[in-house]
Amino acid sequence: MGAALQKHDVFQAIADPTRRKLLRLLADKEMPVTVISRHFPMSRTAVSKHLRILSEAGLVREQKVGREKRYRLQPEPLLELKQWLSFYERFWDNKIAMLKNFVENEEINALSLVVPERDERKSTE
Incomplete structure (x- = not known):
């Protein structure tokens, strides 16, 4: 059932160099999108779109903490x-x-x- 909900597979998700850099960044610790976006020369909205693709592929887990979402690498996929x-x-x-x-x-x-x-x-x- 989980695979049917998946919009992107692992191969599609890692095809983009920005998303590969995101995975590397999130490998060591959980971060909110505001902190993550400081590492990229693009808008927070653009970073959020990349994170959504990684999340849909199961590579990133998001967790709501207060008013912000925090992201962490899920390496199993x-x-x-x-x-x-x-x-x-x-x-x-x-x-x-x-x-x-x-x-x-x-x-x-x-x-x-x-x-x-x-x-x-x-x-x-």
Whole structure:
């Protein structure tokens, strides 16, 4: 039932760099929108719209405290992203291993090409 109410999924929510920065900002502590908006060169209304998208994706929880809403990161939905990315790690690991092999072979080849220079002065004396 909760998924049916979700207007945005995790992938849509994190697609925007501003929303990724919001998540990072909210990772350590709960904050009201007035404090959050000080970190961005945009209006409080624009920040609120980004927070609403994150909230709809389940990435941010809002809690009413007095007259203000406070926001906090809810990291659980990020597990879906982690699981999706983990499939592709094997390609990154393979590329990193290939790069390591290439660099090590280049270093060996470079060392074998180093030939000590002759001192030309000695040969002319």
